[in-house]
Amino acid sequence: MEGSKISVEESERYCRQLLIFGEEGQNRLKNSHVAIAGAGGLGSPVAYYLAVAGVGSLTIIDKDVVELSNLNRQILHYDEDIGIEKVESASIKLKRINPHITVHAKSENIDPSSVDSLIGDASVIVDAMDNFETRYILNSFAVKNRKILVHGAVRSFDGQVTTVIPGKSACLACIFPDVKVSDKVPVIGITPGIIGLLQANEVIKHLLGIGEGLGNRLLLWDGLTGRLEEIKLKKRPDCPVCGNEYSMED
Amino acid sequence: MKVKVKTFARFRELFGSDLAIDLPEGTGITGLVSGICGNDPEKQDALCGKEGNILGHVIVAVNGVRLDRDDFPTFSLKEGDEVALYPPVSGG
Ligand SMILES: [Zn+2]
Numbered sequence: 001m002e003g004s005k006i007s008v009e010e011s012e013r014y015c016r017q018l019l020i021f022g023e024e025g026q027n028r029l030k031n032s033h034v035a036i037a038g039a040g041g042l043g044s045p046v047a048y049y050l051a052v053a054g055v056g057s058l059t060i061i062d063k064d065v066v067e068l069s070n071l072n073r074q075i076l077h078y079d080e081d082i083g084i085e086k087v088e089s090a091s092i093k094l095k096r097i098n099p100h101i102t103v104h105a106k107s108e109n110i111d112p113s114s115v116d117s118l119i120g121d122a123s124v125i126v127d128a129m130d131n132f133e134t135r136y137i138l139n140s141f142a143v144k145n146r147k148i149l150v151h152g153a154v155r156s157f158d159g160q161v162t163t164v165i166p167g168k169s170a171c172l173a174c175i176f177p178d179v180k181v182s183d184k185v186p187v188i189g190i191t192p193g194i195i196g197l198l199q200a201n202e203v204i205k206h207l208l209g210i211g212e213g214l215g216n217r218l219l220l221w222d223g224l225t226g227r228l229e230e231i232k233l234k235k236r237p238d239c240p241v242c243g244n245e246y247s248m249e250d
Numbered sequence: 251m252k253v254k255v256k257t258f259a260r261f262r263e264l265f266g267s268d269l270a271i272d273l274p275e276g277t278g279i280t281g282l283v284s285g286i287c288g289n290d291p292e293k294q295d296a297l298c299g300k301e302g303n304i305l306g307h308v309i310v311a312v313n314g315v316r317l318d319r320d321d322f323p324t325f326s327l328k329e330g331d332e333v334a335l336y337p338p339v340s341g342g
Contacts, residue, residue, distance in 0.1 A: 041342055042342045043342070130342035131342075153338065153339045154341045155259055158258060158339055175316075177319075178305075178306030179340055180307060185339070218309070220258055220336060222259075229258070230314065231309065231315070231316050232315045233316050
């Protein structure tokens, strides 16, 4: 395949996962670019695990600075990082945990005019945001530009995950047409830990082209009962975002 | 007829989970939720509004498959159906 190949040192670093998907799969990860929107509770585990898995290029987008009240869940950031940009803090940790990857730190707000340049040529977008206003912007962009969007969200001990495959599966506007703005959502760090890892798992499967993705499936995690449920979804033909898209099978 | 209702996230706190409900034959989704809400203003605010119209963001699934809002008026529940009511979460 095109692109650079892993070094001898990298093949030692990744030897346990090379047993799963081989050098070709690892090269594929090395030549992949994933954008993570949000460096908070969800973005932290997503970024860590994609970094150690060897996803070659990570764009991290977040406008905030680290605050003390973030530290119960946003494990990219440490006590000494309070007051610095989250993307700067993230970038330092990710380069230390895997020097073989490239991190693009973007301390900017995601809005309809900035989203294109922020996501760049990433083929997959991870929705690790904390509000639906921005999620709808990412969703429209992903559908229009045919990029995979891996959605996750949490509250308290509960979380949800799904994947938007433009042209094939329901988009966020099909699934969540009217989610209200909510501030200061209660969260225990374990929940975005679990949901973020399910999102990272989706990204890896998609990049490698293995397994069964979460397109048209909404997973609901209930941490208090320890149960994972699934709701089957379908595209809404009249969806204002993806309704006019041609199906990829056409 | 008996149907089972499963609730999630805030709805579990508000309504309890795994409810077994006895309904007249042919009851639809709106009838089910207005029964669950009763006259409790907190429950109405969270799920069905004052007029018994299910709030726009609530996800309703029957036997594991999401039911589109447009289908609410024509959909009738059957004996043994399992209805899931999910208020999407939004934190990160
Ligand atoms: Zn849609």
